[in-house]
Amino acid sequence: GAGVSQSPSNKVTEKGKDVELRCDPISGHTALYWYRQSLGQGLEFLIYFQGNSAPDKSGLPSDRFSAERTGGSVSTLTIQRTQQEDSAVYLCASSPSGGGSLAQHFGDGTRLSIL
Amino acid sequence: AQSVTQLDSQVPVFEEAPVELRCNYSSSVSVYLFWYVQYPNQGLQLLLKYLSGSTLVKGINGFEAEFNKSQTSFHLRKPSVHISDTAEYFCAVSGSSGNTPLVFGKGTRLSVIA
Numbered sequence: 001g002a003g004v005s006q007s008p009s010n011k012v013t014e015k016g017k018d019v020e021l022r023c024d025p026i027s028g029h030t031a032l033y034w035y036r037q038s039l040g041q042g043l044e045f046l047i048y049f050q051g052n053s054a055p056d057k058s059g060l061p062s063d064r065f066s067a068e069r070t071g072g073s074v075s076t077l078t079i080q081r082t083q084q085e086d087s088a089v090y091l092c093a094s095s096p097s098g099g100g101s102l103a104q105h106f107g108d109g110t111r112l113s114i115l
Numbered sequence: 116a117q118s119v120t121q122l123d124s125q126v127p128v129f130e131e132a133p134v135e136l137r138c139n140y141s142s143s144v145s146v147y148l149f150w151y152v153q154y155p156n157q158g159l160q161l162l163l164k165y166l167s168g169s170t171l172v173k174g175i176n177g178f179e180a181e182f183n184k185s186q187t188s189f190h191l192r193k194p195s196v197h198i199s200d201t202a203e204y205f206c207a208v209s210g211s212s213g214n215t216p217l218v219f220g221k222g223t224r225l226s227v228i229a
Contacts (some may be wrong), residue, residue: 106158
């Protein structure tokens with residue numbers, strides 16, 4: 001596709017369940033980022049991939065959160081044993097390699113609601 | 116580390132009036148600066164960016180921003196707003212070396228009144 005694609009667009013699940021969120025970046029973009037947008041905290045960085053490796057995981061809020069990227073393309077963000085405070089919009093962005101001057105392109109996000 | 120402060124959480128303005136959304140940043144290293152817009156239930160769309168060179172940056176939809184290093188500011192302006200400009204606007208900063216994550220401000224909700 002032309003842009004960053006995220007699925008599902010909405011996810012409702014019960015507390016304690018595991019969830020997987022998917023991001024399909026723009027073709028050829030080697031850098032991929034996950035952010036979380038919540039009412040109380042605004043937009044927060046979670047994790048950054050360059051290719052398949054994650055040189056910066058500093059934003060992951062707890063060990064319940066993990067992410068992987070395979071084939072230098074699709075990424076999956078997994079949240080285990082979900083808690084109500086995990087409710088948020090999870091945004092994925094990608095950019096070409098070459099430095100911070102190349103702006104990140106965002107998907108429409110996954111709205112996660114924990115009951 | 117960087118931080119961004121957007122001084123106004125909400126800005127109401129009448130249609131065809133000018134608007135300025137304020138942004139200040141803090142950083143110990145050289146930075147790139149960005150403004151993004153978010154329409155309801157959508158992701159972030161890049162309005163404009165400052166990398167280097169001219170301090171006045173022009174973006175899409177008639178928006179522009181001016182980088183002021185001495186005041187560590189990057190305020191967004193538009194001379195005449197439209198109803199369709201109603202959205203959330205985010206100022207962001209990133210380090211200028213390598214692919215670095217964006218640090219966002221809390222956002223400013225622009226409401227254009229007919």
